[in-house]
Amino acid sequence: MTEVEFLQSYDPAAFPRVAVAVDVVLLSVVEGKLVALLQNREEQPAKGKWALPGGFVREGEGLDDAATRVLAAKAHLERVWLEQLYTFGAPDRDPRMRVVTVAYFALLPERVAREAVEANDGLMLAETDALPPLAFDHADILTTAIARLRGKLDYVPLVFALLPRKFTLRELQHAHEAILGKTFAKPAFRRRMLDQGWIAPTGEFETGTPYRPAELYRRKPGTAPDKD
Structure with a gap:
């Protein structure tokens, strides 16, 4: 069987459906405290809980493009340096269906972080050592981002982004x-x-x-x- 013949007979429905999402950890230092930018969820599931800005990857859209779009739409942030953090894919991490999320993280100067909150009623800055309960596995994602930042601080000059x-x-x-x-x-x-x-x-x-x-x-x- 040739590759063309194989692809013509290939049935994607024979495999479990999996959705792909992106979530972005936005960290800043405000008044001497490490803080995270959180968004209040307006829809179910986890309606009313705080979460990282995120969303599903659209058909034909790259992961980096999806993360950039999410930041612009949900936090009105553009030209933000982003680093891919980790992929989270526990089977039960989202009650709707199997969702694999690719997490990113970014560092924001205090001025930019404050302006983002002032421009969006549904956002807040929360100290990372006093977080509210977060939706899904976002607490684990945030913990991973902080560990990554701390681990790279001495040999990668990320701190200047703050x-x-x-x-x-x-x-x-x-x-x-x-x-x-x-x-x-x-x-x-x-x-x-x-x-x-x-x-x-x-x-x-x-x-x-x-x-x-x-x-x-x-x-x-x-x-x-x-x-x-």
Whole structure:
């Protein structure tokens, strides 16, 4: 039998139906806390529960395109750097049918995260160590994303996606402390960041502060996701 003949006689209905979805973990640091952007579900199942922004992949649509579309439709976010996280496919993870979801995660500066919530009544920022009950297996997805972020923090410069283009070493330290859930000695932390070679001074200083202005730094080109 040739491949053409095989495909002509192939019956997809002979196999169990499986739907594919995408869910996106959106993390930010707000007031020194690691937070997740959550959406209140307006429809069953799990109506009224908080969940990660997500949706089904459309016919003929790629996974990355689906994740980008979901972010634009449900959080009004565009040009967000996304990383594919993990695939979750427990048979009973969705009561409607067998649904396999491909999870993504993204990091948002505080300003962007706040603006997303202000523009959408059904969104909120929740501290990751004080989450409400989440729909489906979204708590597991979120836990996996946080573990991925923590595991990559020292060797992949993801943290800069949480910061403005110009930032102080204080802001950089607070972001690390929020992600890892621990504090660092200021001199040792700053020395390690400078030795890492990811940042450079701008020669500028912060303004509008009641204390001595701190110098502003920037990430070096090529050391962080470029979709600011």
